[in-house]
Amino acid sequence: MKNILKHNGGxxxxxxxISLVIIAMMxxxxxxxxxxxxISSGKEMRKSKLQVDAKSVLEGINENVKLSAKMEAxxxxxxxxxxxxxxxxxxxxSSNNFLYTGSQKIYDHVIYYLDGNNLHKHVLSDxxxxxxxxxxxxxxxxxxxxxxxxxSYNPALPGSTTVATNLTIQSSGQGTTQSVNVxxxxxxxxNE
Numbered sequence: 331m332k333n334i335l336k337h338n339g340g341x342x343x344x345x346x347x348i349s350l351v352i353i354a355m356m357x358x359x360x361x362x363x364x365x366x367x368x369i370s371s372g373k374e375m376r377k378s379k380l381q382v383d384a385k386s387v388l389e390g391i392n393e394n395v396k397l398s399a400k401m402e403a404x405x406x407x408x409x410x411x412x413x414x415x416x417x418x419x420x421x422x423x424s425s426n427n428f429l430y431t432g433s434q435k436i437y438d439h440v441i442y443y444l445d446g447n448n449l450h451k452h453v454l455s456d457x458x459x460x461x462x463x464x465x466x467x468x469x470x471x472x473x474x475x476x477x478x479x480x481x482s483y484n485p486a487l488p489g490s491t492t493v494a495t496n497l498t499i500q501s502s503g504q505g506t507t508q509s510v511n512v513x514x515x516x517x518x519x520x521n522e
Contacts, residue, residue, distance in 0.1 A: 369504055376501050380510040384499050387449065387473045392516035394419060394440050395493055399520045403488040405439055406454070413444040415481045415493060420520065421460040429457055438462045442472075442481075449473040449497075475499050477509065492517045 341349075394417055395401075402416035403409070410416045421429040421436040429436040438455040440462075452469040455462040478498040483490035493516060500509040 372504055373506060373508060376503060377508045377510060380499055380501055380508060381512070383473060384497055384510055384512040388495055388497060388512055388514045390451075390472070391415070391442055391495055392514055395516035396519045398440075398518050399435075399437065400518070401483065401487060401490040401493065402439075405441065408441050408443065408452075410481075410483075410487050412480050412482075415442040415495075417441070419462075421455065421457050421462070423459045424461060429459055436460070444476060444479045447474065447476050449476050449479060473497075473499065475501055478511075490518075 395415075398417040398419050400418045401410060402418060405416045408414055408416055417440045418437040419440055421438045423429055436457050438453065438457075438460055441450075441452040441454070443450050443452070448471045450469055451472045453462055453465040453467070455466040457463060476497065477500050478496070480496045482494040482496070484492040484494070494513065495515070496511070496513045498509060498511040500507055502508075
């Protein structure tokens with residue numbers, strides 16, 4: 331009876347195979363969790379960037395609305411309406427003084443309009459002393475991927491004192507499309 335089976339301390343082929351199968355399953359599960367987390371994180375980052383971009387643009391529009399003396403129904407080739415906002419902003423020099431021609435106040439014009447999926451800001455400033463003159467006739471795209479833009483006036487143009495802006499932008503990536511909608515309202519402070 332002294333011949334008891336001795337264990338050599340090694341692993342059998344079956345034990346090694348089972349261990350490899352368990353490790354492979356763990357790698358697959360962890361890899362899947364990592365990929366899902368990465369995709370989810372990317373979506374959230376895109377959505378967050380969209381929100382920041384949209385809110386930043388709306389803040390700029392609202393600031394110009396507050397500075398404006400009036401909202402126009404038309405100016406040059408532009409017609410104010412649901413996708414076009416025309417603002418008359420008093421021209422100010424580098425010392426923060428209003429500019430006049432005789433007794434008439436001079437105005438710069440800032441126009442926001444949608445062209446396809448691009449939101450534009452067009453600045454028109456004819457007076458060389460105006461702070462905005464350096465931007466005269468600049469027409470820049472301030473936001474891409476705009477899927478919808480609506481300016482709502484209260485009361486109706488041209489006597490509007492308040493404008494509500496509803497903006498939706500979107501971004502596609504990683505097989506999905508993210509969409510963000512932001513709304514704001516601004517009231518003119520300059521009632522001339």
